[in-house]
Amino acid sequence: MIKWTAWPLMILVLLIAAGCSGDNENKPDNLEENMLPNAREEQGFSLGFYDQEMQIEKERTFEIETDDFLRNILFRNKTNMDRSFTLIIFSNGEQKEFIVNGQREKVYHFNLESQQEANMLVKLVNIEDGFHAVDYIIMENSDIVIDSNDLTVADELSRIFNVRVNLFKDMNSIPTERPSLTQIGEDLTESRVEGLLINKHDKLYSALLQTESKETVVFDLVYGNLGEDHLDFYLVSLIDWKQERMNGSLKIYDDLASQENKKMKVSVENPKEGNNLRVIMLTNPFTPLTEESPFTSSPKASFKLELTK
Numbered sequence: 327m328i329k330w331t332a333w334p335l336m337i338l339v340l341l342i343a344a345g346c347s348g349d350n351e352n353k354p355d356n357l358e359e360n361m362l363p364n365a366r367e368e369q370g371f372s373l374g375f376y377d378q379e380m381q382i383e384k385e386r387t388f389e390i391e392t393d394d395f396l397r398n399i400l401f402r403n404k405t406n407m408d409r410s411f412t413l414i415i416f417s418n419g420e421q422k423e424f425i426v427n428g429q430r431e432k433v434y435h436f437n438l439e440s441q442q443e444a445n446m447l448v449k450l451v452n453i454e455d456g457f458h459a460v461d462y463i464i465m466e467n468s469d470i471v472i473d474s475n476d477l478t479v480a481d482e483l484s485r486i487f488n489v490r491v492n493l494f495k496d497m498n499s500i501p502t503e504r505p506s507l508t509q510i511g512e513d514l515t516e517s518r519v520e521g522l523l524i525n526k527h528d529k530l531y532s533a534l535l536q537t538e539s540k541e542t543v544v545f546d547l548v549y550g551n552l553g554e555d556h557l558d559f560y561l562v563s564l565i566d567w568k569q570e571r572m573n574g575s576l577k578i579y580d581d582l583a584s585q586e587n588k589k590m591k592v593s594v595e596n597p598k599e600g601n602n603l604r605v606i607m608l609t610n611p612f613t614p615l616t617e618e619s620p621f622t623s624s625p626k627a628s629f630k631l632e633l634t635k
Contacts, residue, residue, distance in 0.1 A: 333379050340396060371441075373464065374400040375489045386615035387492045395450040401464055402443035410437045412467040412567055413446065417458045417493075419474040419560030419608055420578035421569040434568040437466055450488060450493075457500055458493040459611040461625055467567075472535050472630060480633075482631040484604070484609070492615050500612050501513050504558070505579035511549065511588030519550035521626030522561075522605050539633035543594045547605060550587035551581075557582045557623065560608040563592075565600035565633075572605070603631040 337609045376398035383397060403409055413434040415422050423432050426448050436444050450460065464487040472480045492500070517533050521553055525546040526532045534545055551557040558581035565571040572578060582588065597603060605628040613622045 329634075332383050353371050368549065369405045371406060371487060372400075372402040373489065374461075377401060385617075386490065386620040387496045389492070389498060390453065391495070393451065393453045393495075393629060395453060395460075397448060399446045399448055399462060399489065400443055400502060401438070401446070401487070403438035403440060406440050407438045408437065410467045411444075412436075412465050414465075414564075414567060415448075415450065415459045416463065416562070416606075416608055417450070417453075418611065419459075419562060420458070420577070421463075421529045421562070421564075423451065425631065453493065453495055455496040458495070458499060459608075460491045460493055461608055462487065462489040462491075463574075463606070463625060465627065471632060472621075477533060478534075480533065483627050484627045486606075486615075486625050486627050490622055491617070500614060504612065507580060509573055509575065509590065510580060511547070511590035514548070514550075514587040514589055517550055517585050517587040520552040521549065522607055522628035523548040524588070524603075524605065524628045524631050533629055534631060534633055535629060535633045539598050539600065539635055541596060541598060541635070543597050543603065543631075544607050545592055545631070547590045547592045548587060549582070549590070549607060551582035552585060553623070554584050556622075557609060558612065560611060561605060562607050563594055563603065564607060565594070565597050565603050569596055570597065570603075597633055600633050603633060604628045 359403075377383045378396055378398070380398060388395065399413070401411065413426065413436070414432070415424050421432060423430060424434075425431070426446050428432050436446075438444055449464070466483050466485065467510065468483050470479060470483065472483070514530070523531070524534045525548045526534045527546055529546065537543060547561070549561070558579070561572065561578040561580065562576070563570050569576065572594055580588070592605075594603060607626040609625055610622040615622065
């Protein structure tokens, strides 16, 4: 997002890459023991990734033989407020169905009271042969109507909590071929955005938070990389959490050099029945996740665009 905002809550993560032995003391019954020491007394959210025996899963790359993949995701609300959340999953830039706690879903909503956690047994199904860059994404599912003065709230509600894994089925290397850059944004001379901004047509770097719901919704999408490393990604659009085509494509692949911003005119067809639209950047889909470097940059979400009737 544009670097004028700051999140009021501290985002907490479980220590799942180092310092955890995988024995019984790391089970969710002792959730506090798995947290970073400075996180135990803070407000925020914690996210854990576990195997079927509820041991902390350190791996992020898996070779599989079956057409399903089963892991536990544990998400905890450590704030002093009751909140609602949504779990969605993407594989290679496409939203996927999954089975969570025995139910088949494409969008899974769940509520958490203050200091409560959700333990979700999540199974990916119908996995085809090949390489799969999988993003488990949790976002706050708020019904708050955001007006033009609520950019701090808009930024808070665009946070993404995620787990990224690479799956290999009947292959063991990441493909070298990349998708064609068929829709490339226009380079901007100034760089102010980290991530995504649904932008007003008439004023660059100005957030569009409401628009009339028509047969086709058109806006400018500004996207940027203020980090030091090159970034490639899929751009996907969601209406009420379900993936919709953007500029006629289910996903758009593009890349950004360090300190680069781009702008693209975007149209989304038939959003009339939806209440909100957002765009997500699924980052580094071809990055290896090794024992030495098991993580990559997190996906980024635009502010929510309210579709007014």
